[in-house]
Amino acid sequence: MGDTSGVRALLFDVQGTATDFHSTVLGALRETSAGRHPDVDWMEFVDRWRAEYFEVLRDAEVSRDRWTTVHSVYRDALNRLLAAYGVTDLDEAERESLTRAWQRIVPWPDAVAGLARLKTRYTLATLSNADVSAVVNISKLGGLPWDAIFTAEMAGAFKPDPATYRMAATYLGLAPEQIMMVACHKYDIRAAGALGFRTAFVARPLEFGAGGAVDVEFEDEFDVNATDFLNLADQLGC
Secondary structure (H helix, E strand, O other): OOOOOOOOEEEEOOEOOOEEHHHHHHHHHHHHHOOOOOOOOHHHHHHHHHHHHHHHHHHOOOEOOEOOOHHHHHHHHHHHHHHHOOOOOOOHHHHHHHHHHHHOOEEOOOHHHHHHHHHOOOEEEEEEOOOHHHHHHHHHHHOOOOOEEEEHHHHOOOOOOHHHHHHHHHHHOOOHHHEEEEEOOHHHHHHHHOOOOEEEEEOOOOOOOOOOOOOOOOOOOOOEEEOOHHHHHHHOOO
C-alpha cells in the first residue's frame, strides 16, 4: 500500500463502484417486459445500454452552458436499443420508468457499512458522471452516508476530464494529494492519479452480472487495492 497518511477525504465513483446498477436495471427491464419479449436477451441489453452511455459521454462536447444530462443520454440510448431489438410496444411512461431505473440502483452489500466505518476518519464525497439529482436519489434510497455530493454536472465536464477532479478538490478545499479517488474503473483512478490524487481500486467482479467481463486485477500503480469497501476500511485503519 502507498503512503496514505496525508489523505483527509475520499471521493467515490457511484455507478458500479458504490452501487450495483446491473441487477437493478436488469430487474426493471424484465419486470416491465413481463414476458412479452421472450427472444430479447435482457442481460445483453443492459450491457449495451451501459456501453452506449460510455460512448456518448466519451464523444460529448459539453460545457456548463451546453450541458447534456445523463438522464437524456440514457433515455436516447434506450429508445435506440428498443428499436434495435424490435421492442416497439413500450409506451412513454414505461420508457421513462426504465430510464429512471438508473436512479434506483442499490448499494453493494458492503457499501453502507464500509462507508460508515470510513466516515469515522475521512470526509466522504461522490464524484460521479451521473446527474446531481440522480446521485441524490440513489444516495437517499440506499442510505449512502456521503458528506457531500459532487458530480460532473457541477464541473461542466465528464470524467476523466481533469476539470471534474479539480472541481472536487476546490470544493473540498484540499490539495490533490490529500484526496483519494475510489473507483472500480481504472480509467477513473488513473486520471485522478495523474493529477496527484491518491488512488484506490475496488474490485467489483459482478459489475456486469454473473459471468460479465470485468477487469478486477490488482495493480501496483494504485495506492490501495481492495476487494470491497469493508476491506478498504480495514486497509485505511477504520
